[in-house]
Amino acid sequence: MESRRKFLATAVGATVAVTAATAASAAAKNDNPALMTCSPAVGGGKNASRFPHVIVQDQFKRKAWFYEELIRDKLVFINFTSVKGEKYYPILENMVKVQEMISDRLGKDVFMYTITTDPYRDTPDTLKTLADAYGAKWQFLSGEPEDVRLVLEAFHARGSLHGLSWVGNEKLGRWLNKPSRLHPLYIAESIARLSTGKHHKPYLERMRSA
Amino acid sequence: MKRRDLLKAGAAAVAATPAIFGGTMAPRSAQAQLCRLEGIRNPITEPDSPAVTSFTEPLYFPPAMAEVPEASLNPPPDPGRHQRYSEFLPQKFYVQHLTEGYWNYHSELSALNPNGGSLAWMFNGATPGETLVARYGEPVFVRRYNDLPDLEHSQMPFGYPASTIHLHNAHTASESDGYPMDFTIPGEYWDHHYAMMLARNDPREALGSLWYHDHMVDFTSTNVYAGLSAMTVFYDDIDTGDENDTRPGALRLPGNLQFGGDDQGNPNGYDIQLILHDVRFDQNGNPAYNVFDTDGHLGDLITVNRKVKPFMNVEPRKYRFRIYDGGPSRLYELELRDQSEMICIANDGNLLEGPVPVTSIVLGPANRYDVIIDFSRYSPGEQIDLVNVMEQTNGQGPTGRRLPADQVMDVLRFNIVDLKGPDNSQVPSFLRKLPDINLEEVVAHREWVFDHDMGLWTVNGQFMDPNIVSATPKQGTAEIWTFRNAGTSWAHPVHVHFEEFQVLEWNGKPPTGVLKSRKDVAVLGPGDTVKVFYRFDDFEGMYVIHCHNNVHEDNAMMLQWKIVK
Numbered sequence: 132m133e134s135r136r137k138f139l140a141t142a143v144g145a146t147v148a149v150t151a152a153t154a155a156s157a158a159a160k161n162d163n164p165a166l167m168t169c170s171p172a173v174g175g176g177k178n179a180s181r182f183p184h185v186i187v188q189d190q191f192k193r194k195a196w197f198y199e200e201l202i203r204d205k206l207v208f209i210n211f212t213s214v215k216g217e218k219y220y221p222i223l224e225n226m227v228k229v230q231e232m233i234s235d236r237l238g239k240d241v242f243m244y245t246i247t248t249d250p251y252r253d254t255p256d257t258l259k260t261l262a263d264a265y266g267a268k269w270q271f272l273s274g275e276p277e278d279v280r281l282v283l284e285a286f287h288a289r290g291s292l293h294g295l296s297w298v299g300n301e302k303l304g305r306w307l308n309k310p311s312r313l314h315p316l317y318i319a320e321s322i323a324r325l326s327t328g329k330h331h332k333p334y335l336e337r338m339r340s341a
Numbered sequence: 342m343k344r345r346d347l348l349k350a351g352a353a354a355v356a357a358t359p360a361i362f363g364g365t366m367a368p369r370s371a372q373a374q375l376c377r378l379e380g381i382r383n384p385i386t387e388p389d390s391p392a393v394t395s396f397t398e399p400l401y402f403p404p405a406m407a408e409v410p411e412a413s414l415n416p417p418p419d420p421g422r423h424q425r426y427s428e429f430l431p432q433k434f435y436v437q438h439l440t441e442g443y444w445n446y447h448s449e450l451s452a453l454n455p456n457g458g459s460l461a462w463m464f465n466g467a468t469p470g471e472t473l474v475a476r477y478g479e480p481v482f483v484r485r486y487n488d489l490p491d492l493e494h495s496q497m498p499f500g501y502p503a504s505t506i507h508l509h510n511a512h513t514a515s516e517s518d519g520y521p522m523d524f525t526i527p528g529e530y531w532d533h534h535y536a537m538m539l540a541r542n543d544p545r546e547a548l549g550s551l552w553y554h555d556h557m558v559d560f561t562s563t564n565v566y567a568g569l570s571a572m573t574v575f576y577d578d579i580d581t582g583d584e585n586d587t588r589p590g591a592l593r594l595p596g597n598l599q600f601g602g603d604d605q606g607n608p609n610g611y612d613i614q615l616i617l618h619d620v621r622f623d624q625n626g627n628p629a630y631n632v633f634d635t636d637g638h639l640g641d642l643i644t645v646n647r648k649v650k651p652f653m654n655v656e657p658r659k660y661r662f663r664i665y666d667g668g669p670s671r672l673y674e675l676e677l678r679d680q681s682e683m684i685c686i687a688n689d690g691n692l693l694e695g696p697v698p699v700t701s702i703v704l705g706p707a708n709r710y711d712v713i714i715d716f717s718r719y720s721p722g723e724q725i726d727l728v729n730v731m732e733q734t735n736g737q738g739p740t741g742r743r744l745p746a747d748q749v750m751d752v753l754r755f756n757i758v759d760l761k762g763p764d765n766s767q768v769p770s771f772l773r774k775l776p777d778i779n780l781e782e783v784v785a786h787r788e789w790v791f792d793h794d795m796g797l798w799t800v801n802g803q804f805m806d807p808n809i810v811s812a813t814p815k816q817g818t819a820e821i822w823t824f825r826n827a828g829t830s831w832a833h834p835v836h837v838h839f840e841e842f843q844v845l846e847w848n849g850k851p852p853t854g855v856l857k858s859r860k861d862v863a864v865l866g867p868g869d870t871v872k873v874f875y876r877f878d879d880f881e882g883m884y885v886i887h888c889h890n891n892v893h894e895d896n897a898m899m900l901q902w903k904i905v906k
Contacts, residue, residue, distance in 0.1 A: 177498075181386045181633070211796075220795060287635050287796070294795035295635065295896065304498055306632050307559050310797050310804040310897050317807065321559070324501070327493050333503055333526045338807045340523050340883050341422050341516030 176203035177304025182285050185278035187246075189270040190259035197272075197282055202301050207242045208233075208322055210296040210311050211288050213249030214257050220292045223265045228315035230268060233322060236330065241322060243269035248291045250279035300325040386631045390622040390642050391453060393649050396726070396754035398447045400653040401646040402602030402609065403571060406435045406471040411482075418482055418532060424514040424880050429536035431482035433475070437464045438488045439504055441495060444468055444568065447649040450626035460497050460627045461568040461647070462489060468647045469616055470553070470571030472600050473508075477547060477577040481535040487525040499630040500563035502527055507556040508573060509707065510689070510838060510861035511548065512540045515882025518838055521558040521899070522807050537575070540840065541878050545776045546859070547577040548841070550663040550690030550709045552616065558805070562638065562669040562891030565618075566630055568647065570667050572614040574600075579773065580692060582612060584766035594686070595661040595713060595766035606653045606756070611766065613653075615753065616665040617673065617704075618644050635796065636831075637670030637736015637892040643729060643752045652754040657717045658764035663690070668706035669891040672739045672832060672864065674731035675752065676701035681718065681725075684768055687711035688858035691841060692773040697855050701730065705834035705864030707889035710855070713768055719757045727753040736892055738832030738867070775859065778843055778874045782819035787812055789900075791835065791865060791888060792827035797897055798888060804897030805887075812902035814877045821845065823872045826865035833893065834864040835871075838884040839904075842873035862889055877904050 182198040195201055208229070212222050226245070233241050245262075247253040250273055258271035273279060283289070286297060298321045299306040305325060309318050316335060323332035411417070411434050420426040443458030444467070445451045451458045464470025464485075475481050489495065489502035503526045507519025516523070517533040525531050540546035555561060555569035576582045582596040599610035619640030623629040630638060642649050666673060677683065677700075685697045690709045702710045719725060729750040733739040744750070792799050803811065814820055822842070824835045841859035844852040848870055852858075863871045887899035 181631075285633065287633055290795065292795045294797045303492065305492070305501070307501070308635070308896060309559075313804065313806055313897075314808055325492070331492065333524075338522035340520045 177301055179203065183278065183281035185274065185281055187272040187274040187278065187282065188255055189272055190255045190262050192255045197278075201242065201244060201270075201272075202299065204302050205242050206240055206322070206326060207244065207299050207301065208296065208318075209244045209246060209286070209299070211246050211248050211283070211286070211293040212311075213247045213253050213291060214261050215252065216248050216292045217261065220294060222294070222311040223261070223267060225312050225315055227265050227267055229318045232315055232319035237268065240326075240330065245269065245271045246282055246286075246288075247271070247273045247279060248283065248288060248293055250274065250276040298322050298325050300327065302327065386633070387621060387629070388623075390620075390640075391450065391624060391626065393447050393449050393642060395650040395751040396652045398648045398651045399604055399606035400602075400608075400651040400753065401467075401469075401648050402600070403467065403469050403472045403614070403646065404601030405474040406437075406483075409434050409436050414484060418534075422532065423516060423534040424882070425536060426534060429480040429534070429538060431480045431534065433479060433481050435473070435481070435483045437470060437483060437485045439464060439485065439569065440466065440488045441490050441497060441502075442466060444647060446620070446622070446626070446644060446647055450622055450649065453624065453626035458626075459622065462497060462500065462564065463568050464571055468568035468570070472571065472614060473553065473573040474600060475535065475537055475573070475575050477537050477539055477575065480537045483533040483535070484530055485525075485533065486530040487527050489527050491527045497567050498627070499632055500567045501557060501560040503557050503560070504555050504564060504569060505531065505557055506533065506553050506569070507838070508533065508535060508553045509551055510836070510841065511535055511551055511573075511575075512538060512546075512839065512879060514880040515884060518884065519553075519556045520883055521556050521561070521805075521885060524557050538879065539577075541876065543776055544578065545774050546841070547580065547692075547773070548575050548690055549580055549687055549692060550614070550665070550711055551575060552665055552667070552709070554667070558807070559895050562895045563630055563632065565667065565891060566620070566628060566638065566669055570616060570618070572616055572663070572665065574612070574614065574663070584611065592769050592772060593765065593767045595659045595764075606651070608653060611659070612661045612663070614663045614665070615645050616667045617752065618647065618667040618669075619671045620644050620649070634736060635798070635892060635896045637890050639671055639733060639736055643750055645753045650751045650753070652756055654758045655716050655755045656760045657719055657721065657757055658760060659713055659715045659717070659766045659768070661686070661711060661713055661766075663687075663709060663711050664702065664704065665709045666704040666706050668889065670706060670736040671733055672703070672705045672731055673729045674701050674703045674743065675727055675729055677714070678726040678728050678749075683712040683714050685710055685712050685855050686768070686772060688855045689841070689860040689862055691859040693855060693858050694773065694775055695771055696768050699855070703731070705832060705862065705889070706891065707834055707836055707862045708864060716755065716757055717764070721757050721759045723757045725755050725757070726751060727755070736890065737830060775843065775857070778845070779819070780874075782876070783821050783874075784818045785814065785820045786823070787820060788823040788825060789835070789886060790825045790827050791833040791898065793831065798893040800886065800888075800898055800900045803900060805899040805901075807901070809901065810883070810903045811900040813905045814875075814902065816877055816879075816881055816904050816906050819874065819876045821872060822875055823870060824863055824865055825870045826868060829867050832864060832866055832890070833898070834862050834889040835886070836862045836889040837875075837886045839880070840875050840877060842875050844871060844873050846872040880904065881906055
């Protein structure tokens with residue numbers, strides 16, 4: 132991890148020169164993430180030290196630094212499955228219901244990611260087919276297996292089936308988890324619970340005993 | 342090398358790790374050789390606490406809660422919100438405010454923090470909060486205000502500023518029980534009515550050592566760890582708290598009905614409550630917590646009443662200690678460093694039929710044991726330490742090994758001082774009869790299987806869902822419940838609210854010794870099966886069964902059940 136951070140820091144530093152030289156074409160960015168001009172400097176973010184600094188890509192083959200670009204300062208909802216795992220322990224049907232409940236916020240102030248638990252087999256193409264089959268509009272992340280394994284490890288996700296989802300407000304550094312197959316209302320509620328500003332709601336439905 | 346020295350060295354050299362956490366930290370390449378990662382603490386996610394000297398911080402003795410006039414409550418209590426309120430009209434009223442602030446866990450930690458203390462969530466400005474001291478027949482009313490900062494302004498880096506306070510394990514109506522969904526948000530309050538009635542009006546059902554703590558859904562572990570825990574003592578007609586009691590039948594256990602103490606380690610009485618939390622501190626002296634480790638949280642410093650490895654002064658006489666494992670995940674085997682005798686008189690706060698001499702006590706999260714230690718075998722000027730000898734390397738459960746003598750974890754030092762007066766307390770050979778178990782009354786059998794599946798901690802394959810009620814025992818009936826741990830390497834301290842159980846069989850064998858008792862937490866070892874007897878009486882409504890490894894609980898190892906008419 133340390134060497135990756137150094138690599139990233141170097142890459143960011145080097146980018147200025149590279150950008151000037153190559154005018155940083157869009158194609159170059161996608162082909163070589165080390166040349167990405169948008170990578171923020173390493174070090175910021177409440178939980179920056181506990182997430183790996185690796186590059187992942189979504190089903191549209193867009194590459195991004197996992198923590199710096201997808202997590203830091205954002206409200207995120209992260210779940211785990213794979214093309215194969217979905218056959219044995221389906222979660223996407225439930226996740227789509229959550230998507231409907233937060234549709235007005237999705238991609239604006241709530242960012243939803245599915246991380247593949249099968250990075251050796253899943254590719255952006257296979258994950259796109261999977262996402263499209265369910266009408267999932269959020270990002271499905273894969274990448275170099277070694278990198279994805281580090282991401283999975285950060286969430287203590289082990290094995291090809293993992294039934295726990297995470298909601299994180301990385302502006303505040305506060306996280307919670309919910310079973311992925313819990314009733315979608317309670318997952319949406321936990322997103323509202325960790326939201327700040329006008330979207331903050333401590334509960335969606337009072338479940339008090341009295 | 343002593344553990345203390347090791348810790349000091351740890352602060353200087355980042356790589357050094359107390360041996361209890363698996364020895365010197367393995368480099369990444371070596372970690373890959375090991376079968377599972379969770380046993381290896383990551384120095385980035387869970388760094389060592391700053392070095393702290395043992396036995397220099399005086400123990401904190403929480404005072405008893407102070408009464409307020411009923412008329413001072415505005416708005417007044419609403420009898421309509423409580424079951425059987427008019428039958429058990431409150432005689433004592435208390436108010437607590439939950440706040441965020443700074444707490445002196447240890448002067449060496451406070452010195453690291455610009456605010457002069459470690460971040461804490463507190464009751465009336467302290468953690469543990471004041472002790473609720475109550476007597477059977479004197480109903481109690483507690484109004485708790487959530488004055489924590491809101492989500493955006495809380496400095497506590499973990500937890501959630503909503504709260505519901507459970508009085509573990511009082512015979513309390515559902516609406517006052519601290520049901521996980523009965524939470525308040527900052528600015529709200531919740532009224533708790535404690536009827537102080539004996540279950541089934543049976544004096545054999547009296548409870549003695551209880552505690553109150555947060556039970557917020559998804560955030561119990563973090564909120565309690567942040568500071569929301571405190572102790573409770575119930576007295577009754579024989580366990581009166583007065584060692585000079587002349588009434589017939591009075592047990593005259595060490596007591597004197599005084600709570601609190603000074604800030605030099607001197608308690609007021611001889612009935613002392615000790616709650617243990619293992620805490621990890623960051624370099625600013627604030628508590629640190631790795632929310633992503635769903636196996637459990639281990640701290641590397643043991644706190645007693647939220648003081649790190651403190652000391653207290655004791656006279657050469659008998660004391661009653663009520664010892665609580667406040668969690669979140671650590672199990673303890675506590676013993677005196679000279680392995681001398683303690684006399685166990687209560688399990689999970691409930692008096693045994695007779696005292697059981699022991700040289701160590703084993704507690705899982707939420708377990709309580711009352712022990713009597715007779716310091717008259719020591720002389721003023723001597724010291725004796727309470728230490729933890731159980732090895733535990735991850736939050737799942739202990740390894741099953743005892744720590745070697747040079748690696749035991751310091752817990753609490755007793756400094757023997759001069760005797761101030763006669764010790765009139767006694768250890769009666771008979772304490773309290775257990776209620777009868779009438780298997781003819783049993784109308785249902787239920788099994789609860791605790792397991793781990795795909796990253797989730799489950800009960801009967803299910804996880805906490807506020808919409809699902811998993812059992813509906815009928816009021817006025819008895820049932821046999823079986824708790825089974827389907828895991829092969831982890832422990833689950835199973836806790837059921839509202840009623841105490843009696844063990845019928847533990848792995849097929851009838852209970853003996855301290856297990857012949859009424860209990861509310863069964864610490865299931867790997868593969869354990871425990872069959873218990875329950876009755877359900879007096880109140881109705883929603884309660885929970887959950888793993889009291891609070892990290893497992895927050896990862897959904899909790900189900901709801903409801904007493905119905």
